[in-house]
Amino acid sequence: MTPATALRKLAVLTAAALLGVAAAPATARATPGPEAPEEFVALRDVDPTIIQEMRYYTAHDFVGERIDGYEKPMCILTEPAAKALRHAQRRLLRTGYSLKVYDCYRPQRAVDHFVRWAKDLDDQKMKAEFYPRVDKTRLFADGYIAEKSGHSRGSTVDLTVVKLPARPTRPYVPGERLSACYGPKKDRFPDNSLDMGTGFDCFDTLAHTDDPRIQGVQRANRDLLRDALARQGFVNLPEEWWHFTYKPELYADTYFDFPVSRRSLTHK
Secondary structure (H helix, E strand, O other), X not given: OOHHHHHHHHHXXXXXXXXXXXXXXXXXXXXXXXXXXXXXXXXXXXXXXXXXXXXHHOOOOOOOOOOOOEOOOOOEEEHHHHHXXXXXXXXXXXXXXXXXXXXXXXXXXXXXXXXXHHHOOOOOOOHHHHOOOOOHHHOOOOOOOOOOOHHHHOOEEEEEEEEOOOOOOOOOOOOOOOOOOOOOOOXXXXXXXXXXXXOOOXXXXXXXXXXXXXXXXXXXXXXXXHHHHHOOOEEEOOOOOOEEEEOOOOOOOEEEOOOEOXXXXXXX
């Protein structure tokens, strides 16, 4: 790289940083751009045995369509978080189980998509599955939707546990009849994961990790997931049994906006 090129690159990076500071609180920088920092990796490159069912690349989510920024169905994480998942996976594989990820790094543009959807009170096509007992006017107040997400920092992952051999989950067909995410497993949308008491992204208090109504096999399954990840430095979000953040985070105060795609990892 020539000195002139280096100076131009430095100027671009400085301008981007200043824009991020202006657009967010002083403790949270939003960093747009087409490329991920070199510390970000594709999970499949670190551990190809971890099952990936990237929900926001599909229409089977609470919005009912593919979410902005998900250009490929792939999991991207900071390298320490990805390696910690690999360690957890190795222990689970020895007992006949596998991790399955639903979401990993989430660009800010995806979070913005969630916010726009939450403000459109007329759009409730996925209510019957994902938030049957919650009025859409309460999504912000009850904490289900926020303008920032820890996923955008790159060390947070949504995941579950699957018994091996894993049966494939059938594709969601837009417009099909929906079933409540908190109903019995046999009545919920089919998922090859263990029964955790609710489906993924269930906007309901029953999804709280330690909700006392969750007992027996469902409780044991949640504990299996939490214990496997806690051993490797992941901390669970109490309101969502599937949500874990690797600590310490490499980017604890930065919210990235590069798209989920292989081309974002040009340094690899």
